[in-house]
Amino acid sequence: MPRDVAAYLAEFDDIPGTRVYTARRARQGYHLNQFAMSLMKEDNRTRFLADQRAYLDEWQLSDEIKQAVIDRDYNRLLDLGGNIYFLAKLFSTDRLSFQDAVSTMTGMTKEEYFQMMVGGGRSPHGQRSIKGQY
Amino acid sequence: MARITHGIATSHIPAIGAMIDQGRTDEPYWRPIFAGYDWTKQYVAQERPDVVILVYNDHASAFDMKIIPTFAIGCAEEYRPADEGWGPRPVPPVPGHADLAWHIAQSCILDEFDITIINEMEVDHGLTVPLDVIFDSADNRTPDKWPVKVVPVAVNVVTYPPPSGNRCWMLGEAIARAVESYPEDLNIHIWGTGGMSHQLQGPRAGLINKEWDQNFLDLMTSDPEKLRTIEHIEYLRETGSEGIEMVMWLIMRGALQGTVTELHRHYHVPCSNTALGHLVLKNEVADTPVA
Numbered sequence: 251m252p253r254d255v256a257a258y259l260a261e262f263d264d265i266p267g268t269r270v271y272t273a274r275r276a277r278q279g280y281h282l283n284q285f286a287m288s289l290m291k292e293d294n295r296t297r298f299l300a301d302q303r304a305y306l307d308e309w310q311l312s313d314e315i316k317q318a319v320i321d322r323d324y325n326r327l328l329d330l331g332g333n334i335y336f337l338a339k340l341f342s343t344d345r346l347s348f349q350d351a352v353s354t355m356t357g358m359t360k361e362e363y364f365q366m367m368v369g370g371g372r373s374p375h376g377q378r379s380i381k382g383q384y
Numbered sequence: 385m386a387r388i389t390h391g392i393a394t395s396h397i398p399a400i401g402a403m404i405d406q407g408r409t410d411e412p413y414w415r416p417i418f419a420g421y422d423w424t425k426q427y428v429a430q431e432r433p434d435v436v437i438l439v440y441n442d443h444a445s446a447f448d449m450k451i452i453p454t455f456a457i458g459c460a461e462e463y464r465p466a467d468e469g470w471g472p473r474p475v476p477p478v479p480g481h482a483d484l485a486w487h488i489a490q491s492c493i494l495d496e497f498d499i500t501i502i503n504e505m506e507v508d509h510g511l512t513v514p515l516d517v518i519f520d521s522a523d524n525r526t527p528d529k530w531p532v533k534v535v536p537v538a539v540n541v542v543t544y545p546p547p548s549g550n551r552c553w554m555l556g557e558a559i560a561r562a563v564e565s566y567p568e569d570l571n572i573h574i575w576g577t578g579g580m581s582h583q584l585q586g587p588r589a590g591l592i593n594k595e596w597d598q599n600f601l602d603l604m605t606s607d608p609e610k611l612r613t614i615e616h617i618e619y620l621r622e623t624g625s626e627g628i629e630m631v632m633w634l635i636m637r638g639a640l641q642g643t644v645t646e647l648h649r650h651y652h653v654p655c656s657n658t659a660l661g662h663l664v665l666k667n668e669v670a671d672t673p674v675a
Contacts, residue, residue, distance in 0.1 A: 258545065261617045267588030268625050272544045280449055287448045290467050325586060334585040335444040335542050342469025348398060349656045352589045363590060367654040371581075371592025378621040 264380050269328040279331020281310045285319075286332070289339040298343065324355050386484070386566040388574050390431065391636045391644065391665040392424070393604070394517060396440060396577045398509040399656040401473055404516050409524040417660060418524055420650030421517045424664055427647065428518050432531075433573040435481050437488075437559060438511055439537045439635045440577045443468070445508035452543050453500035455555060457492075458507075458536035459485040466506035475512050475526050481533035484566060488535065491562030497555060502538070511536055514577045517662075532573075537635065541578070541628050550612045552631045556638025563639075576636030578629025580651075581622070582658035591624035592659050597651065600630065604663055605646045608637050626658075643668040 262270040269275065276283075285306070288294045298305040306316040318326040319340065327337055334352075341351035353363030366372060378384055400417065403409050409418045445466040447453065463478040492499050515534070520526055537559070540546055547555075556574070563572055580600070583591040603610050611634055619628045650662040 258616075262544075262620070265588070265620055265625075267586045268583065268620065269586055270544055270620065270625065271542060276449065276543050283444070283449050287444060289469055290445070292467070292471065295469070328585055333444070333542060336448075338443070339469045345470075347402070347656070348584065352584050352657050355586055356589050357587060366590055367592075367657065370594070370653055371659070372583075372588065372590040374591055374593045374596075374622060377588055377591060 264382075266377050266380050271333045275331045275333070277331070279333065282315050282319075282327065282330060282332050283336040285309045285311065286336040286339045289343045295343045322354070324351070328355075386563045386568055386570040386572055388437075388560055388563055388572045388639055389667055390433070390573045391640045391663075391667060392428075392518070392573060392575045393579070393633045393636060393661065393663040393665075394514050394575065394577055395579055395655065395658060395660045395662065396510045396513040397655050397658055397660065398468070398513065401475075401509045401513045401516060402470075404520065404524055404526060405474055417652055417655050418517070420652060420660070420662060422522070423648045424518055424662070425520070425522065427664065428573075431573075432571065434570040435484060435533045435535060435572045437535045437537060437563075437572060437574040437639075438514060438577065439539060439575060439632045440510035440514070441541045441629060441632065442538045443508050443510055444542065446502075446505040446538070447540075449543075452540055453538070454540050454547050455498075456500035456502050456538040457485055457489050458502050458505060458534075458538070459489060460503055460505065463505060463507045463511070463534070463536065465512055466508045468508050473509070473512055475516070476529045478507055478511065478515065478530055478536075479533045481535050484533075484568075484570070485535045487566050488559055488562040491565060492555070492558045495558045495561060497558040499555075502536075505536075507536060510577060514575055539632050539635070541631065545616065546628055546631060548616070549614050549631045549634045552634040553612045553638035556635040557641070559635070560639040560641050574636045574639045576633035578632045579623075579627060580630065580659040580661035581624050582626045583624030584626050584657055586625070588624070590657060592653055593622050593624075593627075594653060594659065596622045597659050597661060601649060601651065601661060601663060604633065604637055605644055605665065611637070637665075640665060640667045641669055
């Protein structure tokens with residue numbers, strides 16, 4: 251049975267602190283994510299780290315996106331259409347683990363985040379719905 | 385005649401591969417994570433599957449944004465490890481079973497289940513970490529060569545919408561029908577990988593929902609039909625943005641076609657950013673014809 255795409259998508263905006271990689275974001279971030287993919291090659295990683303701005307200038311990216319990459323502002327990059335599976339190539343280029351990179355998006359220090367995970371992680375209580383506050 | 389004798393579910397957390405590669409599996413943080421696979425390693429070594437149909441998601445390695453297949457099957461003779469940013473993992477190439485894979489592809493398509501055929505690809509941690517946790521030596525060293533052939537089944541859970549849980553289940557059923565009609569006598573395992581609760585992005589990162597995960601694990605054996613109707617929004621709200629990977633467990637479960645026995649369970653929090661889940665299911669109808 252066909253599904254109502256609008257109704258399907260509408261619910262995704264109701265999850266606290268979460269950007270779902272919808273078609274809108276995928277289109278917006280196409281070149282950003284393809285840039286991230288290019289970092290799967292050692293030569294490209296070396297060139298990027300040697301001169302980040304020059305490497306970014308080779309891609310069809312807005313100045314805002316280029317700056318967010320240089321700042322490693324992952325929340326901003328997600329807002330601009332980045333996807334975490336792709337952006338992983340960027341923090342791997344920085345030799346950061348998933349956990350250390352992910353912690354930078356939470357407003358916690360690396361150590362605070364690590365301790366939260368050791369303590370069982372972030373509780374879903376109050377984190378499921380913005381409107382419903384549950 | 386080929387038969388699916390077991391279903392195995394496991395997380396495929398990249399840090400597990402990194403710890404194996406760096407020889408750090410004995411550290412206190414990691415020991416309980418690896419210990420939970422000891423039983424499975426012994427069991428699978430005795431069980432000696434010929435082929436593993438390995439359901440996983442590519443993490444933007446073989447597929448970038450140019451092409452996004454919802455379901456794809458690897459029909460190659462061999463798959464080499466991808467460079468995910470740290471250089472390729474030092475694991476052996478993964479041997480394929482091209483003949484079985486092509487058979488499954490053809491059977492599924494004739495069964496009205498369109499699936500993308502892949503003849504060349506590199507595989508990332510989504511596929512290699514499950515092989516490690518089950519086929520490594522007792523001291524967690526990667527073997528010189530993998531002891532089984534692998535048929536990779538890749539599922540898009542990155543770009544929305546991913547397939548529904550119900551559609552995943554139905555693909556599992558179609559794969560089971562394909563295997564049933566493959567003439568060679570093969571002991572086949574089907575693995576569903578990824579999951580459990582985890583969120584790798586944004587201010588809500590680190591979400592873990594043990595209660596939901598445990599209920600999901602229980603239902604895999606006791607009442608799996610209930611799992612078919614879980615909506616994407618529920619996975620997202622309850623298990624974090626990457627918990628959606630659990631739909632891939634339903635391809636495995638759908639392929640088991642009925643009664644199963646849970647032989648082993650391992651659940652541990654945390655493993656890096658995630659809850660780790662692992663199940664070994666014996667297919668109790670392996671020798672009976674598939675409807």
